[in-house]
Amino acid sequence: MSPDALNSFFQLCIGFALAGAIASAYQAFAKRPPSFSLLQQGPSPEAFAAVPLLVFTAPFIIMRNTLRNGAAEQHRVQFVMIATVLAGLWSLMSGTFIVMTLEALGILA
Incomplete structure (x- = not known):
């Protein structure tokens, strides 16, 4: 495996781990899971604060919704x-x- 491929794999893993950790911390704090509906509150400070949260938790939310809906319905493979x-x-x-x-x-060399 080339160093660039290993570096990309490392970054991919960090991205998924960060998404899961932030989503779990949000759920522990807010007592509800994060979702894209946080942006539907209109122009408010809460909606603007939700943008950085959703930027980093989006991979977790996308996969959670895909897996959760896949159990209820038969999704196409595509x-x-x-x-x-x-x-x-x-x-x-x-x-x-x-x-x-x-x-x-x-912090990293």
């Missing part, structure tokens, strides 16, 4: 694959942002 690829790419970008931030702060 839909599940698109949702998985979307969550994976989003997680990769979140992980890349976190790794670059940690490198800029001097």
Whole structure:
């Protein structure tokens, strides 16, 4: 495995782990799971505060909704694959942002 591929895999894992950790912390604090409906409150401080939360928890929410709805309905394979690829790419970008931030702060070499 090349160093670039290993680095990308590491960033993907960090993105998914961060999404799950932030979503779990939000659920423990708010007593309800995070969802995209947080943005439907209209222009309010809560909606603006929800944007950074949803940016980092979106891969977790997408996969949770895909798996939860898959048990109730029979989804087509294409839909599940698109949702998985979307969550994976989003997680990769979140992980890349976190790794670059940690490198800029001097925490990672």
